[in-house]
Amino acid sequence: MALPTKVLPGFSASLYAQPGANPTPLTTANLSVYASVSAIAVSAQLVPVEAIPSFGQDDAVANFSVAGSRQSDKIPVQSAPTSMTVVAAWNPSDTNLLLLRADAYNGTIDRTFVISATDGTNIVNYAFNGRVSQWTVDPAPGAEAKVTFTIHPRGNQYGWSNNA
Amino acid sequence: MGQNSAVTYAQAIQTQLTSVCTPTPVYAVFNRNFATEPTFVVWQLRDVHQPVYTGPQSVKGIDTPVFQASVFAQQMANCFSKAQQIVDALHGYQGTFGALFFVAKVDVDWLFHTYDNDNKLHQIVLDCTLDIPS
Numbered sequence: 001m002a003l004p005t006k007v008l009p010g011f012s013a014s015l016y017a018q019p020g021a022n023p024t025p026l027t028t029a030n031l032s033v034y035a036s037v038s039a040i041a042v043s044a045q046l047v048p049v050e051a052i053p054s055f056g057q058d059d060a061v062a063n064f065s066v067a068g069s070r071q072s073d074k075i076p077v078q079s080a081p082t083s084m085t086v087v088a089a090w091n092p093s094d095t096n097l098l099l100l101r102a103d104a105y106n107g108t109i110d111r112t113f114v115i116s117a118t119d120g121t122n123i124v125n126y127a128f129n130g131r132v133s134q135w136t137v138d139p140a141p142g143a144e145a146k147v148t149f150t151i152h153p154r155g156n157q158y159g160w161s162n163n164a
Numbered sequence: 165m166g167q168n169s170a171v172t173y174a175q176a177i178q179t180q181l182t183s184v185c186t187p188t189p190v191y192a193v194f195n196r197n198f199a200t201e202p203t204f205v206v207w208q209l210r211d212v213h214q215p216v217y218t219g220p221q222s223v224k225g226i227d228t229p230v231f232q233a234s235v236f237a238q239q240m241a242n243c244f245s246k247a248q249q250i251v252d253a254l255h256g257y258q259g260t261f262g263a264l265f266f267v268a269k270v271d272v273d274w275l276f277h278t279y280d281n282d283n284k285l286h287q288i289v290l291d292c293t294l295d296i297p298s
Contacts (some may be wrong), residue, residue: 014219043220052224085201088169089217089225141269142295144215 002164004119009111012119013052016041017096018112025112025129025157032159037127039100041116047096049088052115055126057158058082081128081153090137100149104135113151128158130160167267168227168298170212176206176262177231183262184253188246194234199283203237203246220221224297233290243286247274250290261294268295 018025030036057120060079065072087099103109108131115126134150174192181190190205191198198204213255215225233250239242255272273291280287 011216011218046219046223048219048223050215050216140270159199 002122003124003162004122006115006119008119010051012038013115013117014041015049015052016045016114016116017047017099019045019096019099021099021102022109023111025110026127028157028159030159031127031129031157031160034125034161034163037112037114037125037159037161038116038123038163040112041114041123041125045128047086047088047100048091048094049086051087053084053086054082055084055115055128056082070146078155079088080155081130081158083150083152084130085134085148087146087148088140090147097147100132101135103132104149107131107133110147110154122163124160124162126160127146127156128153130154130157166222168214168296168297169225170209173212173229173231173258173294173296174194174209176264177209179262179264180254181205181207181212181233181250184250185246194236196283198236199285201236203235203242205233205235205246205250207231207233224298227296228293229296230291230293233292235288235290236285238284238286240286243277243288247288247290250292252293265296268297270294 026036058079060077062075062077063072064075091097103111110129110131111130112127117124129153130153132149133152134148137145137147139145171253178190178192185205188203188205193208196204210230212227212229214227217223235243235247237246251272254270258268261267271293275289275291277288
C-alpha cells in the first residue's frame with residue numbers, strides 16, 4: 001500500500017487526539033513515522049468534528065527592496081503551522097471533547113493531533129503537536145448546539161506519513 | 165451520535181398523538197374509509213435526516229424530523245378545537261415523546277385550513293418538528 005492516488009473528498013478526513021490528561025506528545029521525528037502516528041489514529045480517539053478546517057503551513061514572507069533594482073525581492077521566511085478553528089456538534093460527555101475542553105482550560109498541555117485521510121485503502125496522515133485555546137459553546141435554540149475550539153500547533157512540530 | 169431509528173419515531177408519534185387526541189382516533193396516512201368518522205387525525209412523517217460530518221459513518225448530528233398531523237372533522241368547530249388541542253399539548257413540549265425518547269422541543273406550525281367538498285370534511289394541517297438529541 002502507498003499514498004492514496006485519488007483526489008479525496010473532504011469527508012474522507014478524520015481528526016484524532018492523543019489520549020490522556022497529560023500526554024507526552026510525539027517527538028518531531030516520530031510525527032513523520034506512520035507506526036507512531038497510526039497508534040493515535042484509532043476510533044476510540046476520534047474527535048467528532050463537523051469538518052476538518054484548512055491545515056498545513058501558513059504563508060510568511062520578507063520583502064526586501066534593493067537599491068538600484070527595479071523589482072523588490074520576496075523571500076519566504078519561517079512560517080507557522082496553520083491554526084485550526086474546529087466546529088463540533090456538542091456532546092457534553094464525549095471523552096475526546098472533554099479532553100480538549102480540559103486542554104483549553106489548562107492552556108499549556110501539548111498534545112499530538114492527527115488528521116487522517118483515506119481513499120478506503122490507503123491512508124495519509126498529517127500529525128502535529130498543538131495546544132487548545134478557544135472553547136466556546138453555542139447553544140442557539142432550534143439548532144444543534146455547537147462547540148468551537150482552536151488548536152494552535154507548536155512551531156516545527158508536524159509531519160506527514162502514509163501507510164506505504 | 166449514531167443513527168436514530170425512524171421506526172421508533174413512527175411508533176412514538178402514533179403513541180403521543182393518540183394520547184394527546186384521545187378519544188379521537190389517530191391513524192397513519194389518510195384512508196377514504198375514515199371519512200365516515202366525525203373527527204379523526206392522521207399523520208405522516210417526513211424530513212428524517214441527521215447531518216453527516218467528516219470521518220467515519222458514526223459521526224452525525226441531531227435529527228429534526230417533521231410529522232404532518234392533519235385534523236379532519238365534519239364540523240368546522242370540532243376541527244378547530246381538535247387542532248388547538250394538539251397545539252396546546254405539543255407546541256413547545258419538552259419531555260419523553262411517545263414513551264420512547266426525549267425531545268428537547270416540539271414546534272407546531274399551523275399551516276392551513278381547507279375543506280374537501282367530496283368527503284364533506286374540514287381539514288387543518290399542522291407541521292410538527294421534533295428536536296431529538298442523538
